[in-house]
Structure formats: C-alpha cells, structure tokens
Amino acid sequence: MHCLLVLEALYSAGNTAVPVLENWFDRDDIPVNVRKKLIAVCGQISGIGAQQLLLSLLKSESNLMQSIIKALYRSRYSVTPDREKEFEAIAKSYLIYGVELLYMQQALSYKAIHYDVLYSSLQDEINNIREILLSLFGCMYDREKMNQVKHGLSAIQKESIANAMEIIELTVKKDLGRQFNSMFETASIEQRCTALRALFTNEQFDQIELILARILSEKPIEYFNWTKAFSLYISKKYVHPLHSDLFSKYALSESRLLKETALFATTP
Amino acid sequence: MSQTDPQRLLLVEKVLILKSLSIFKDTPEHILADLAPLMDEEEYEKNTVIFKEGEIGDCMYIIHQGEVRIHKSNTTLAILKEREVFGELALLDPEVRSATATTDSNCILFRIDQEPLYEVIENRPEVARGFIKILCQRLRAQNEKSIRMAP
Numbered sequence: 001m002h003c004l005l006v007l008e009a010l011y012s013a014g015n016t017a018v019p020v021l022e023n024w025f026d027r028d029d030i031p032v033n034v035r036k037k038l039i040a041v042c043g044q045i046s047g048i049g050a051q052q053l054l055l056s057l058l059k060s061e062s063n064l065m066q067s068i069i070k071a072l073y074r075s076r077y078s079v080t081p082d083r084e085k086e087f088e089a090i091a092k093s094y095l096i097y098g099v100e101l102l103y104m105q106q107a108l109s110y111k112a113i114h115y116d117v118l119y120s121s122l123q124d125e126i127n128n129i130r131e132i133l134l135s136l137f138g139c140m141y142d143r144e145k146m147n148q149v150k151h152g153l154s155a156i157q158k159e160s161i162a163n164a165m166e167i168i169e170l171t172v173k174k175d176l177g178r179q180f181n182s183m184f185e186t187a188s189i190e191q192r193c194t195a196l197r198a199l200f201t202n203e204q205f206d207q208i209e210l211i212l213a214r215i216l217s218e219k220p221i222e223y224f225n226w227t228k229a230f231s232l233y234i235s236k237k238y239v240h241p242l243h244s245d246l247f248s249k250y251a252l253s254e255s256r257l258l259k260e261t262a263l264f265a266t267t268p
Numbered sequence: 269m270s271q272t273d274p275q276r277l278l279l280v281e282k283v284l285i286l287k288s289l290s291i292f293k294d295t296p297e298h299i300l301a302d303l304a305p306l307m308d309e310e311e312y313e314k315n316t317v318i319f320k321e322g323e324i325g326d327c328m329y330i331i332h333q334g335e336v337r338i339h340k341s342n343t344t345l346a347i348l349k350e351r352e353v354f355g356e357l358a359l360l361d362p363e364v365r366s367a368t369a370t371t372d373s374n375c376i377l378f379r380i381d382q383e384p385l386y387e388v389i390e391n392r393p394e395v396a397r398g399f400i401k402i403l404c405q406r407l408r409a410q411n412e413k414s415i416r417m418a419p
Contacts, residue, residue, distance in 0.1 A: 004390060117284065117297065124296045226283065226298035233280045257279045257301055264278055 043071025073135035107205035307378040325358035334375030
C-alpha cells in the first residue's frame with residue numbers, strides 16, 4: 001500500500017518528480033520489482049524530462065530493458081535520427097531472442113505431451129517479445145499504426161493478422177519488418193524456424209535439459225517467473241537432472257512461486 | 269506435491285488446476301500464477317451446505333475433488349464435478365446467491381475471496397485485464413446467442 005501511494009504521488013507530481021526518480025535509480029537499495037514500477041511511472045509521466053531519464057536508463061539499467069522500452073512507448077517517445085541505429089540494434093536483438101525461443105518450441109513439439117505447458121509458456125514469452133518489438137517500432141516509425149498491428153495480431157483471426165502484417169511491411173524498415181512477419185505469421189513452427197534460420201544462434205535444444213538450463217540461466221531473456229518455476233518443477237517431476245547452481249539462486253528468491261518450486265526441485 | 273507437506277499442493281500445481289478450468293483456459297499461466305496463492309483449500313463432508321440461497325456471496329469455488337449439488341429446496345438444478353467452478357461472478361460483484369450449494373460427496377474445494385483478489389489486482393493490473401477479457405468473451409457469446417434467438 002505504501003509503495004502504491006508513493007507511485008501515485010510521483011505520477012501526480014508529473015515532471016517535477018523526474019529528478020527525484022533519477023536520484024532513486026542511482027541508489028543500490030531499491031529492489032528490481034520497485035525499479036520496474038518506477039520505470040512504468042516515468043512512462044506515465046511522459047514529457048521530455050521523463051523520456052530523457054528513460055533513455056539514460058537504457059544503458060545503466062540494461063537488465064530492465066523490457067520495462068524501459070514499454071515505458072518509452074507509453075510516454076509517446078519518437079526516436080530521433082541520432083538514436084535510430086541504437087533502436088534498430090535493440091529490435092534486432094529481440095528478434096534474435098524470439099528466434100531462439102521459437103527453436104526451443106520446435107524442439108519441444110517433438111517431445112511428449114506433458115511438455116505442452118512449457119511450450120505454451122514459451123509462447124507467452126514470444127508474445128511478450130512481440131509487444132516489445134511493437135513498442136520499439138511504435139517509437140521508431142508510427143505509434144498509431146503499431147497500435148493497429150497490436151490489436152490486429154491479438155484478434156487471432158487470419159484476416160486481421162494479414163492486415164497487421166501488411167501494415168508492418170509498409171511501415172517498418174525492410175529486414176526488420178520481414179523478420180517480424182516471419183516470426184508471427186500463421187505458418188507452422190518448422191516453416192517459421194526455417195525462414196528465420198539466419199538469426200538462430202545455434203544453441204542446442206535436442207535434449208529437454210538443455211532447454212531447461214537455458215531458461216533457468218535467464219538467457220537470452222529474463223523470462224516470466226512462471227516459466228522459470230515451471231522449468232524447475234518439470235526438472236524434478238520428469239527427472240531431468242540439472243546442475244545445482246541453476247537452482248540455488250531461486251531458493252533465495254523473493255518470489256514465493258520460485259522459492260517454493262526451487263525447494264521442491266532440490267529436495268531429494 | 270510438496271516434500272515438506274505431501275498433502276499440500278505447490279503453487280505451480282494450483283496454476284495447472286486454474287488453467288484446466290474453462291473460465292481460465294485462455295488466461296496465460298504467468299497471470300494465473302498471481303491468483304494461485306489466493307486459493308484456500310477447504311474440505312467438506314458429504315451433505316454439507318456450502319452456501320444457502322439468499323446469502324450474500326463474495327467468493328468463488330473450484331471443485332478439486334468430489335461433487336456439489338446446486339439446488340433450490342429439493343429441486344436439483346445441476347450437479348457440478350471436478351474442475352468445475354461456481355460463484356465466479358460473486359467474486360467480482362458480491363450478490364445474493366440464487367441457489368443453495370451442498371456437497372454431494374466428500375469434497376475438496378478451492379475458495380478464492382474477493383478482498384485478496386482486489387489486493388492482487390491493485391499490484392498486478394494484468395490480473396484484472398484477464399477477468400475483463402473473460403467477461404467480454406461471455407458478453408459477446410451472450411449477444412450472439414440473443415441475436416440467433418431473435419425472431
């Protein structure tokens with residue numbers, strides 16, 4: 001409740017709160033979950049001051065990149081020419097991350113049915129990457145059109161997806177747009193992986209343990225707590241031995257879900 | 269099951285139960301993970317009244333094991349089985365129960381109360397978005413049904 005009141009006060013104060021926020025980001029005693037909320041408030045405040053602070057955080061808080069990008073989009077930030085290359089590079093990185101997750105899904109699709117939940121959890125992660133990419137494109141190209149794409153892709157109807165992809169083709173830089181569409185078109189997972197093979201980093205996913213280890217190492221993305229907890233769970237449930245180092249940090253997690261599942265996974 | 273208490277379900281397992289319910293089948297697991305800690309496990313013997321018609325309800329129930337009879341006096345309206353829910357609208361909008369719910373066998377139910385749900389929603393608006401989506405889907409389905417039934 002205390003945290004909520006502070007966030008509300010910051011939001012009400014608007015741009016005058018930006019220097020306060022800037023000081024807080026310099027402090028080491030503010031936990032990650034609170035930093036994420038402060039970043040979101042920055043996005044809500046919007047204005048040049050808040051946007052400049054968010055841009056500076058792209059470097060200093062790179063582990064919170066997802067939250068920062070969503071906040072920049074929320075603040076209606078438009079990329080200036082001097083930052084175009086930087087934003088293109090970020091978009092390219094997220095496309096590469098998405099491709100890796102697609103390859104994980106492809107590997108899981110050949111496995112037993114009890115990995116379906118992990119498959120769908122990875123789909124939620126890919127959907128989140130889609131949101132981040134569209135937020136980036138909204139800052140880089142045309143916010144309103146990217147809003148239309150977001151709604152079109154969420155509708156899960158072939159016609160609206162086709163319309164959304166056409167907007168991407170017409171609005172986004174050629175290679176980024178083509179790769180985005182290849183990732184989210186309604187083709188089979190094999191076809192999409194083949195189309196995006198050039199972006200795959202050649203991680204090996206032929207064994208479930210390799211996928212679980214990658215997720216629990218929080219690579220190439222942070223993942224939702226759920227995805228990590230479920231990976232811990234199935235490592236024990238379906239006997240996929242993993243190095244104990246992968247569990248230890250979760251046993252100390254602030255998240256009850258992660259902590260409880262890590263203890264379950266490490267108990268003989 | 270947890271190693272410390274073999275009877276207690278892990279949060280991960282509660283999420284899997286929520287996901288198996290028709291009302292949450294389209295809700296991502298990472299959002300259901302915020303609801304799972306609110307699931308209070310309750311055991312009932314056969315023929316126990318869970319709530320009575322006319323009472324104000326502000327919680328929903330999920331049947332984990334057993335069967336529940338929904339009835340008005342002696343007239344049975346429905347027999348609900350495992351993985352079915354009842355009282356879900358009261359979770360969002362407290363209302364007078366329109367019928368009585370009585371266990372038809374020994375039951376294990378999960379109960380989710382409104383107050384802790386609202387606390388979660390304050391911190392995680394995605395949870396509210398999930399519920400709004402469910403309500404919109406139901407409303408659209410109801411509208412389509414009305415259109416089909418119109419003369």
